[in-house]
Amino acid sequence: MFTRASALLLVVLSLITGMGAPISAPAAQFQAGEFAVEFFPVAPYHIGDILSARVTYTGELPADNWEITVALAVEPDEVLQSTTFSQHNRQAIFYWIVDTADMAPGFLSFQFTLPEASLTWTEGVHLLPDPGDRTAEWAVAHSTCCTLHYLTGTDAAADLAEITAAVESRSALALAQFDEAGVLDENPLTDPLPIVLIPVVVGHGGFATDEAVLTYSHHNWTGINFEILAHHEIVHVIDRTINTNGPRPAILSEGLAVYLSGGHYREGDPLERAAALLALDLYLPITDIVNDFYAAQHEIGYMQAAALVAYLDLLYGWETVIDFYFNLPEGPDDKAIISTASEARFGLSLAELEVDMIAYLTDLHVDSNVISDVGLTVETYDMLRRYQTLAIPSAHFRSAWWPHPRHMRMQGIVGDYAYREKAPLHIIVEHKFTQVHDALESADYTQAETLLTEIDALLTRVEHTDSLFLFETVLVKIHTLPRQLTRP
Numbered sequence: 001m002f003t004r005a006s007a008l009l010l011v012v013l014s015l016i017t018g019m020g021a022p023i024s025a026p027a028a029q030f031q032a033g034e035f036a037v038e039f040f041p042v043a044p045y046h047i048g049d050i051l052s053a054r055v056t057y058t059g060e061l062p063a064d065n066w067e068i069t070v071a072l073a074v075e076p077d078e079v080l081q082s083t084t085f086s087q088h089n090r091q092a093i094f095y096w097i098v099d100t101a102d103m104a105p106g107f108l109s110f111q112f113t114l115p116e117a118s119l120t121w122t123e124g125v126h127l128l129p130d131p132g133d134r135t136a137e138w139a140v141a142h143s144t145c146c147t148l149h150y151l152t153g154t155d156a157a158a159d160l161a162e163i164t165a166a167v168e169s170r171s172a173l174a175l176a177q178f179d180e181a182g183v184l185d186e187n188p189l190t191d192p193l194p195i196v197l198i199p200v201v202v203g204h205g206g207f208a209t210d211e212a213v214l215t216y217s218h219h220n221w222t223g224i225n226f227e228i229l230a231h232h233e234i235v236h237v238i239d240r241t242i243n244t245n246g247p248r249p250a251i252l253s254e255g256l257a258v259y260l261s262g263g264h265y266r267e268g269d270p271l272e273r274a275a276a277l278l279a280l281d282l283y284l285p286i287t288d289i290v291n292d293f294y295a296a297q298h299e300i301g302y303m304q305a306a307a308l309v310a311y312l313d314l315l316y317g318w319e320t321v322i323d324f325y326f327n328l329p330e331g332p333d334d335k336a337i338i339s340t341a342s343e344a345r346f347g348l349s350l351a352e353l354e355v356d357m358i359a360y361l362t363d364l365h366v367d368s369n370v371i372s373d374v375g376l377t378v379e380t381y382d383m384l385r386r387y388q389t390l391a392i393p394s395a396h397f398r399s400a401w402w403p404h405p406r407h408m409r410m411q412g413i414v415g416d417y418a419y420r421e422k423a424p425l426h427i428i429v430e431h432k433f434t435q436v437h438d439a440l441e442s443a444d445y446t447q448a449e450t451l452l453t454e455i456d457a458l459l460t461r462v463e464h465t466d467s468l469f470l471f472e473t474v475l476v477k478i479h480t481l482p483r484q485l486t487r488p
């Protein structure tokens with residue numbers, strides 16, 4: 001029987017044999033512990049999980065297409081998969097290495113090898129017994145606009161009729177919005193739009209590949225309105241389908257999606273919300289964020305992007321806005337692209353346009369509720385990302401685990417999106433987030449602030465501990481009870 005002790009021995013041996021072996025550059029420069037391994041689906045792992053691994057190189061060298069292999073530590077010569085590190089993010093990903101269905105609970109150790117560097121080490125997971133209730137399977141429903149992929153036994157499966165009606169009406173609305181600008185010669189959604197509904201949260205409740213992947217859950221702690229999110233993603237798909245000539249700067253494509261879907265996360269007037277950002281001193285100069293739009297504070301960037309599109313619509317009309325956006329010239333960066341086109345069309349550079357927009361926003365009357373809502377929305381989502389970083393990094397958009405759902409469907413794999421076991425901290429914080437969203441929805445800003453303060457206190461306590469195993473002792477006071485008297 002392969003034991004943990006022998007796994008440890010292997011680690012030690014591999015460190016001794018692997019490190020510093022000058023077989024080929026850059027082997028000699030490797031340091032122990034420069035490779036971080038994460039296993040998925042996220043912990044705790046169970047018999048029945050189909051495990052994947054993501055290896056991140058944290059050292060100084062350029063991880064330039066290095067080859068890496070993985071094997072079970074008990075059969076180190078039988079390579080299960082081989083892949084290379086991405087130059088871009090220094091990560092190597094092994095998708096669905098092994099199905100643990102027929103294994104016994106216990107520690108499962110993997111051997112990772114960089115053959116060219118003669119570097120070998122082992123890492124593994126503790127496999128808990130099969131929970132016995134994991135029966136979800138992929139299922140599909142077809143409607144005129146969309147193909148809905150969902151998992152059986154989930155809230156999406158229960159609400160399929162309502163969801164279908166919602167995506168039908170939202171896609172009809174989105175098509176009408178483009179049609180109004182005179183750019184629809186024919187229906188761009190001849191191939192139904194694939195929408196994947198998952199019960200777990202990844203990112204802010206949705207992400208798009210060539211399929212729109214949306215969280216659908218009765219306990220969605222990201223607080224995002226499903227219909228608005230679906231509309232947002234449908235706009236992206238129509239945009240990508242018909243606006244194929246020239247660039248689509250992110251600030252305009254996201255601005256368009258937020259503007260047409262009626263808001264970011266929730267309904268809201270884009271110009272009023274941008275004016276609130278100015279009043280709160282949260283406004284970010286568009287000329288600063290336009291070239292690296294996705295790096296800007298997320299909520300602020302998206303609200304301002306929508307305001308820019310709304311402002312152009314106000315000044316020049318919808319047809320002109322879409323014609324402008326659909327006919328942008330190529331350029332060195334998004335700022336130059338928009339600025340050149342704006343100058344040619346409106347006689348204003350992007351910087352001049354922004355000066356005018358700020359003057360307009362400054363004069364705009366903003367309801368005090370909108371100011372509170374905008375400020376607290378930014379605070380809420382900053383807090384939500386802080387929580388994800390601390391307690392569920394696989395959901396944070398910068399470290400997300402989001403394998404392509406189509407590949408999973410083809411292989412009948414559901415685990416990466418179907419299940420999340422929650423520690424007490426997850427349950428408590430996520431519940432508080434749903435209460436924050438309810439409070440914002442009912443304009444109870446004092447309550448929202450109180451709840452955010454409570455979440456902040458919890459996260460601060462976790463930040464000062466170094467292990468998630470401390471959740472119970474952090475959160476639950478254990479009372480010392482008097483000893484019970486026993487009779488002889």
Ligand SMILES: [Zn+2]
Binds near residue numbers: 232236254257
């Ligand atoms: Zn978007």
